Each structure stands twice: as structure tokens, then as C-alpha cells.
Amino acid sequence: MMALPYLMIIPLFGAFSMPMVSLAGRKAREAWAVLISGATLAVGSWVFYRVYEKGTVLYTLGAKSPLGQANFPIRIVWEVDLFGALMVLMVAFVSFMAVLYSLGYMRHDTGLDKYYTLILILELGMLGIAITGDLFNFYVFLEIMSIASYALVAFRNDTQEGIEAGIKYMLVGSMASSLILLGIALLYGQYGTLTMGYLALKLSQNATVVGKVALALLTSGLLFKSGASPVHMWLADAHPAAPSSISAMLSGLVIKIGGIYALARIAFSVYGISISVKTVGWLIILFACITLIVGNAMAVIQTDMKRLLAYSSVGQIGYILLGIGIGLAAYGSRTGEIALAGAIYHTFNHALMKGLLFLIAGAVIHQLGTRDLNDLSGLAKTMPKTTFAFLIGAAAIVGMPPLNGFASKWLIYESSALFNPVLGAIAIIGTAFCTAAYVRVLYTFFGRPSEKVMEAKDPEKSMLWPMVILTIAIIVMGLFPWGISDKVMIPAARALENQLAYVATLMGGG
Amino acid sequence: MFGYWDALYFLFVFIIGLILAYLLDRWAKRSGMGTRKTGPGAKIFISGEDPDRVIPGFEHLEGHYTGRNVMWGLTYALKRFFTVLRADHTGLLTDYASYLVIVTAFVMGVLLIWG
Numbered sequence: 001m002m003a004l005p006y007l008m009i010i011p012l013f014g015a016f017s018m019p020m021v022s023l024a025g026r027k028a029r030e031a032w033a034v035l036i037s038g039a040t041l042a043v044g045s046w047v048f049y050r051v052y053e054k055g056t057v058l059y060t061l062g063a064k065s066p067l068g069q070a071n072f073p074i075r076i077v078w079e080v081d082l083f084g085a086l087m088v089l090m091v092a093f094v095s096f097m098a099v100l101y102s103l104g105y106m107r108h109d110t111g112l113d114k115y116y117t118l119i120l121i122l123e124l125g126m127l128g129i130a131i132t133g134d135l136f137n138f139y140v141f142l143e144i145m146s147i148a149s150y151a152l153v154a155f156r157n158d159t160q161e162g163i164e165a166g167i168k169y170m171l172v173g174s175m176a177s178s179l180i181l182l183g184i185a186l187l188y189g190q191y192g193t194l195t196m197g198y199l200a201l202k203l204s205q206n207a208t209v210v211g212k213v214a215l216a217l218l219t220s221g222l223l224f225k226s227g228a229s230p231v232h233m234w235l236a237d238a239h240p241a242a243p244s245s246i247s248a249m250l251s252g253l254v255i256k257i258g259g260i261y262a263l264a265r266i267a268f269s270v271y272g273i274s275i276s277v278k279t280v281g282w283l284i285i286l287f288a289c290i291t292l293i294v295g296n297a298m299a300v301i302q303t304d305m306k307r308l309l310a311y312s313s314v315g316q317i318g319y320i321l322l323g324i325g326i327g328l329a330a331y332g333s334r335t336g337e338i339a340l341a342g343a344i345y346h347t348f349n350h351a352l353m354k355g356l357l358f359l360i361a362g363a364v365i366h367q368l369g370t371r372d373l374n375d376l377s378g379l380a381k382t383m384p385k386t387t388f389a390f391l392i393g394a395a396a397i398v399g400m401p402p403l404n405g406f407a408s409k410w411l412i413y414e415s416s417a418l419f420n421p422v423l424g425a426i427a428i429i430g431t432a433f434c435t436a437a438y439v440r441v442l443y444t445f446f447g448r449p450s451e452k453v454m455e456a457k458d459p460e461k462s463m464l465w466p467m468v469i470l471t472i473a474i475i476v477m478g479l480f481p482w483g484i485s486d487k488v489m490i491p492a493a494r495a496l497e498n499q500l501a502y503v504a505t506l507m508g509g510g
Numbered sequence: 511m512f513g514y515w516d517a518l519y520f521l522f523v524f525i526i527g528l529i530l531a532y533l534l535d536r537w538a539k540r541s542g543m544g545t546r547k548t549g550p551g552a553k554i555f556i557s558g559e560d561p562d563r564v565i566p567g568f569e570h571l572e573g574h575y576t577g578r579n580v581m582w583g584l585t586y587a588l589k590r591f592f593t594v595l596r597a598d599h600t601g602l603l604t605d606y607a608s609y610l611v612i613v614t615a616f617v618m619g620v621l622l623i624w625g
Contacts, residue, residue, distance in 0.1 A: 171603060171607075172603060172607055172610065175610055179610075179614060209622070212625045213618060213622070215625070216614065216617045216618035216621045216622070217614065217618075219617050219621075220610065220617045220618075223613060224610055224613070230609045230613065231609050231613050233605070233609070234606055237601065275621075275625050276624060276625050279620065279621065279625050283621070294595065298595055298599070300581055300584065300585065300592075301585060301592055301595075301596070303578065373576070373577070374578050375576075377577060401520040402520050437581075439580065439581070440577055443577040444576065444577030444578075444580075447575055447576075447577050448575045449575070450575045
């Protein structure tokens, strides 16, 4: 498929040409950033449509076939199934919104050539992770994404908070990356291949202790990257410290692609049934339960709006992990399939919801210069459009019908209750905390106007439009929940579960 | 199984919820009113701080309203839980690294024994 390389070429070219384009002035730089991320979205949409219509796509770098002279794959491949394609669409869409929003939000900042370069590199890294079928290639993209994230968290280097969060994130993130790299090295040493599909074949023929150690290293590294509790603490430092457009990408995309997606891909497509899926499933469920309780509970007691949103992201990751865990533990059953579809659905929904909520937080900070909830009473009076968008985002994330968050959470609740009622109860407790956290914010926004908020007003158009588009997406997706679930999410879950098809596509039988 | 969902049903539920809220509001007003129709007695107290009350010595905070005590009941009831959670989030890099090592060891142990 010839469009697939452009998913890499466009943002890469855009990022590295950005400093030169910046010489032509601010307007040229902004137009270039919008053009590049818009073109990436167009290609991403095309890739999604193509995969949706015609099935998994395989692209070999530098040759027609991944197989060399020998009868096994030796070249780097990109293999995009429906799950990967959905992630591509999600990344390209939210990144485009973040770039649009940045036009107004970052107007008063300096060093914007570096900012837009990094944002495009961040997008490139995430897209690469979503499409790659090679483990080392995955690691390279993971590092591209991570390093761009570290730099963007510390972008506002005039604040102590940004630098501290950036350093913490970088140090401990590098540790997690090292674990992942060690896991990949062990797999390469043991099986002599890095191609995911071929590795799956080798693992199914001979699952060794080294393979299990590698899985442990990969799992813990990826749990860290996804912000699962108790290795979530970096997230609450890093996400609030970044500029809000970046927070939206970090919370909406980076933890999903660099953590959840990669974990699911390795657990299902690489290891699959060559290990005890029940053990791995229950392991993930255990972390999921801790994550959704701790994340949502910590959100209740925050006074910093962005920190609250960051902890809420941790909580939502708990639901997604729960779906993936049940998908593994109940592998091959209808319950497992629905749980996995719920997890994929919630991944997509949460990207929209958390993207929106962080953009709103940015608009509030832009107007009032504070993110302390105690200073934001009565914001609804002076920023009505922003508050309405927040109301929609909060209601969706809590899981209120008829918004998109309801459908995905419902699938997770229902499958977890069927799988084990205790898990269903834990998920509901998590939601109770989540509701408490957002009700507090809404009560503040709709409360009596404080003197401080009286001068605030809704943000300018370039900041407002991405918020409006995301709000519309949340509402529209909420109106057709089962259509989306049946036509996209369940087929995506089936594509992820079908390890045989993943291997067959690579080996030429797909 | 697996969710029959129709937006219209939830619209009905929402409308019923609004009616219930209205009835509750009326009931609260009637109960709180006592013998007079105006004054502090007519106020409905749900939760949080009374924004009209000026505490002596804190006049400088007049005009500054917050919603910080909205979830007071929940946070007070789970005070111990929240205290433990708060104490655990130290913000220290060494703790972050320790948790990562512990998680890795735990995952490895589980996978080697039962994987």
C-alpha cells in the first residue's frame, strides 16, 4: 500500500523543515504546522479507510517481500490491522486538533520553531508505533516519541515545575525504556528475529524461560509508559507541567500508544497463546484494579485542575487495562472479545475526551493564569462556551449517556461483571470516585462567580474551534454507540485476537 | 447480553431525573422555610460552604467563592484512605524508580511461576 510510507514521510519532512520555514516568519511556521498535521490526518484517514475496507496491510521497507533469500522475514515490516489503523486515525486527529489549538495558545511563547518540530516528531513517533511490525523498529519509534515528550514537558523552561517534571519523566522514563530494550534484546538473542509475526511463530513453537523473562520486562516497562498504578506517579508531574496542547497529546495519545497499544500488541499478536493467557490476563487485571481506584480517588482530592485531569487519566487507563486483562484471561470467549472491544473503544473515546478537557484547562489558564480550582468559582458566567464543552467532556468521561464514554464503559462493566462480578463492582467504585472528582469541578464552574473570574472570556477562535470539534465528535459518537461498536471496535478486537491472521499476513498467506 | 442501548430511553430517564430534582427542590424549600418565606431559613443547604456567610476575621476573603468542600462527606468518610494515598505520592524520583523495580520483580515472579 503506497500511502502508508507517507504517514512517516510527511511529519518527518514537516518536522525537519520547520526551522527553515520558520525563517519566513510566524505565519509561515503556523501554516506549515497546520498543513503538515492536516496532510498527516488525511493520509491517516485514508489508511484507516483502506484497512477497514480491505483488511490488514503489510509494507516492507526497501523491498517487495519481507522474506529475504531465506524463507523467513529479515526486513523491517509495517503491518497495520484494524486495531493499528484505528490508533493511526486517533493519533492523527487529536494531534491535528492540538496543532490548531497551539496557534492561539502558544502565541505568547518563544522558541516555537522547536515547539512545532517537537510536536510533529511526537506525532511521528506515535504513528510509527501504531504501524510497525518489527520490535526494534517499535523501540526506535517509542524512543522518538518519548524523547519528544520529555522535551515538550520541559518546554516552558522558565518555570521550575516544567524542568523538574521533565527531568523526573526523562530519568524514570529512560529506566522503563531500558527494560523494554532489554526485553527485546533477550527475544532477539533467543529467537534470532525481531519481526513480530515471525517471533510469534517461533514463540508458539518453543516458548522458553527467556521468552517469559522478556515478557516480564516488556510488560513492566509498558505498564510504566501507560501510567498504570503504582508506576503512575511520573504522569501526575509530567502531564500538568506541559503546555496544555501537549498535555492533551500526552494524556490523550502518548500513554495509549506507547503503553496500552504496545502492551496489547505484544500480549496478543506476539505472545498470544504461547504463554498462559490466564496468568498474563489476571496480572493485567490486578494492575487495572489498583489503577482505576488509585487514579480516580487521587483525582477527588486535587485542587490543581490539570493535576486532577492527569489523575483522571490514570483512572481511565485502569478501565482500558481491565478490558485488555479480561480480553486475555477470557481469551477466545465472547466475554473476552467484548471486553477487548470495550478497551479499544474506551482508548479512542478517552483520547477525544481527555484531549478536550486538557484544551479547556489550557483556555482557563490562558484567561486567568491559574489552574487552582479554588480560584475558578463561577466560570460558567464568563466563559460559557468553554464551560459547556467541559460539561460535555466531564459527563462523557464519567460515562453518562448519551455520550461516547458511556458505550465504551458499559462494554467494560458488562464484560467484567460477567467475567467476575467483583471486578464489575471495583469498576463501578472507580466511576463513583471519577464522578465525585468531576462534580466538584462542575460545582465550582457553575457556582457563584468569584471576583477573580469576572474578567475572563471565552478564548479566541483558533483555540475554541478544536474544542468545538472535539465536543461535536463526543456527542456524535455517543449517538451511534452500537453501530461504532459492531462495525469498528469488535472487528478491531477480533483483528487483535487473531494471531494466526497476523502471522499469515507477514508470511504471505494472509 | 452486551448492552441494548437507545438514546431515547436515556432521554426519558433524564426527564424523569429533572422532574425528581424539581420536586426535591420544592420539598427542600418547603421544609427549610419554617414560618417565614424569606431570610436564611429559606436557604437550601446541600453541601459546601455558605457563600453568604462572612466569618469574622476573614472579611478579606469576601467575594472569593470556592467549591472545595463539595465532596467533603466523601473525603471525610475516607480520610484514612486518602491520607495513605497522599503519603504514598511523595514526588520523589527515588520512589518512582523503586516502584518500577518492585513492579518488574513482581511481574517477573508471577510470569516465571505461573506463566
